[in-house]
Amino acid sequence: MNRLTIGLKQAGLRLTPQRVAICKILAESKDHPTAMMIYHQLLPQFPTLSLATVYKTLNVLKSMGLVHTLGDAGDGAEHFDADLTPHINLVCVRCNSVVDFDEGLIHAVQQAVEQRSGYEIQGARIVYYGLCPQCRVNGTAKQQESAQ
Amino acid sequence: MNRLTIGLKQAGLRLTPQRVAICKILAESKDHPTAMMIYHQLLPQFPTLSLATVYKTLNVLKSMGLVHTLGDAGDGAEHFDADLTPHINLVCVRCNSVVDFDEGLIHAVQQAVEQRSGYEIQGARIVYYGLCPQCRVNGTAKQQESAQ
DNA sequence: TTTGCTTCAGAAAATGATTTTCCATAGGAG
DNA sequence: CTCCTATGGAAAATCATTTTCTGAAGCAAA
Numbered sequence: 368m369n370r371l372t373i374g375l376k377q378a379g380l381r382l383t384p385q386r387v388a389i390c391k392i393l394a395e396s397k398d399h400p401t402a403m404m405i406y407h408q409l410l411p412q413f414p415t416l417s418l419a420t421v422y423k424t425l426n427v428l429k430s431m432g433l434v435h436t437l438g439d440a441g442d443g444a445e446h447f448d449a450d451l452t453p454h455i456n457l458v459c460v461r462c463n464s465v466v467d468f469d470e471g472l473i474h475a476v477q478q479a480v481e482q483r484s485g486y487e488i489q490g491a492r493i494v495y496y497g498l499c500p501q502c503r504v505n506g507t508a509k510q511q512e513s514a515q
Numbered sequence: 516m517n518r519l520t521i522g523l524k525q526a527g528l529r530l531t532p533q534r535v536a537i538c539k540i541l542a543e544s545k546d547h548p549t550a551m552m553i554y555h556q557l558l559p560q561f562p563t564l565s566l567a568t569v570y571k572t573l574n575v576l577k578s579m580g581l582v583h584t585l586g587d588a589g590d591g592a593e594h595f596d597a598d599l600t601p602h603i604n605l606v607c608v609r610c611n612s613v614v615d616f617d618e619g620l621i622h623a624v625q626q627a628v629e630q631r632s633g634y635e636i637q638g639a640r641i642v643y644y645g646l647c648p649q650c651r652v653n654g655t656a657k658q659q660e661s662a663q
Numbered sequence: 664t665t666t667g668c669t670t671c672a673g674a675a676a677a678t679g680a681t682t683t684t685c686c687a688t689a690g691g692a693g
Numbered sequence: 694c695t696c697c698t699a700t701g702g703a704a705a706a707t708c709a710t711t712t713t714c715t716g717a718a719g720c721a722a723a
Contacts, residue, residue: 477643479618541702
């Protein structure tokens, strides 16, 4: 029972096994999964699981503001992030990995933006993309040819 | 002849009228257009223009690093940004508008990230989303139902 | 428990953005 | 002028995501 399932319950939605499982993956994973990744991860456990169910649940969580979307990481699919604390995502353009990164300065940035722009800020998507340390070293051929 | 067309030429690509026109729109527009928006904007001028041509050109520019992509702004389509200087994009979740915002602090953020993460940073996507001042005031119904 | 209403998962079809394929042509090199 | 490659356009293909429809629970009230 984590923040996500509690949120669903408080909203009056049913805690079905599928939803609980999806929430669990989101809450525990550090790799910012896509709907497809969640689907495959749960298939052994729920052989009849439908991708539509995953998408529906993710959209519910998103519309409730319980998860954020990062946009695609070069693989053409939407990545989800259950970590709502302001943080930076580092995307490697070669291996398509996404990792979190904490940088205290961004709190100040958000404050400044909020005050100077007049926007009512609901969320942020701070993504830096480039080569991760590992791919910088490997330097040569692409590790995965990407899914484009 | 702007930075984009020069870039295409230097890469040995032909400066066709279509490409020049697409570059022109990218270089001049402030509203971070999608492929579809560019397509419609050019249709009067090039009645036989194909969406595929727009996408191909945009992908060329993107792979050359001459434009950035912002991810979708809530309308399910990729938005392009020809302004490569580090800046913030503010997305209004109600009217789907995208505006630039300058905040000096982000230079320091990027420096810090680069040094502490070990990543070779090639670009950034810094998007804050929420309600723009106008939509905060109007408060009620959606202004535009999306740009499809 | 039984009745009736509402929500949900799943399958399949639909949608819509983006990409690919194929072909005729325009431009440049020699 | 001739060859060769890059290009635009039309149409088909892809692929992620959404919608529709249906039957099966879950829940409330009697």
